[in-house]
């Protein structure tokens with residue numbers, strides 16, 4: 522019913538990791554950098570600090586990272602970053618095809634640009650040629666706010682749905698690249714409604730084999746955004762639609778990546794890594810579950826270990842409910858208790874909880 526997406530190669534030049542998306546390849550996770558990079562191209566401290574943060578995102582499971590490139594200096598910064606990391610980077614460009622040509626000179630893996638925004642045909646041809654010459658993929662992104670006039674009118678006349686218009690808009694953009702014999706294209710169609718996102722992606726995937734980057738745009742703050750993205754992604758991923766995902770949140774890239782990996786795990790699209798199970802906490806608590814999770818979540822999820830960790834609020838229910846976990850921690854107030862598969866292996870003063878936990882997890 523839905524087309525198998527063709528494969529598109531992301532990265533692979535220089536030191537950059539090579540990722541294949543589409544086909545039967547694992548679904549990849551993306552996020553977007555949330556700060557401007559205009560001023561960092563000649564500031565090695567600033568560049569190195571970004572590289573450190575990119576490494577953290579990589580450890581968490583981020584496969585591809587996108588940067589907005591609104592001006593020439595941002596392009597210079599992105600090119601500088603691309604020589605310092607093996608993370609495949611995406612240059613997000615609106616309107617100015619010259620920025621795309623500039624970025625293509627660096628080690629950029631994907632250019633996000635829409636032919637409809639670039640203007641005359643010769644400009645599109647130049648961008649495509651630069652991408653062909655440098656093995657750069659192109660991501661086309663269309664959203665409900667920027668439909669072509671004729672399609673918007675059809676939507677207003679109820680001739681077609683907004684989702685169908687979105688799919689048709691993407692198909693028109695892809696057709697331009699087909700004419701130029703360029704197939705390394707990924708499409709994203711975004712609406713802020715879950716239903717429109719699902720419908721548009723289903724509509725497109727019935728007809729075309731172009732890999733889809735799925736996302737709900739303007740999904741909202743942390744909780745609302747994760748709810749919307751989970752609903753949309755789980756439906757699409759379970760239908761086999763979606764080669765790469767981004768959970769778009771009014772929150773940090775770290776939270777976007779964590780949300781993405783949890784969705785993929787629950788949809789059986791990604792395995793391995795540390796899985797955290799934890800209790801919500803209640804009046805029986807003898808251990809500060811929330812504080813421990815806040816301190817440890819990012820570090821645990823960045824570990825290259827395939828284990829389940831339980832963080833439970835009390836000894837009454839903690840070890841029992843966490844008995845399937847490889848390692849768990851709970852407490853009685855003054856004491857912290859560490860357990861494995863439900864069996865207590867260590868009791869320490871509460872103040873030593875983190876150190877004892879670290880010693881135990883390092884044994885895995």
Ligand code: SF4
Pocket residue numbers: 800801802803804805806807833834835836837838839842
């Ligand atoms: Fe409450 Fe204990 Fe259950 Fe946590 S494990 S929710 S503290 S009873």
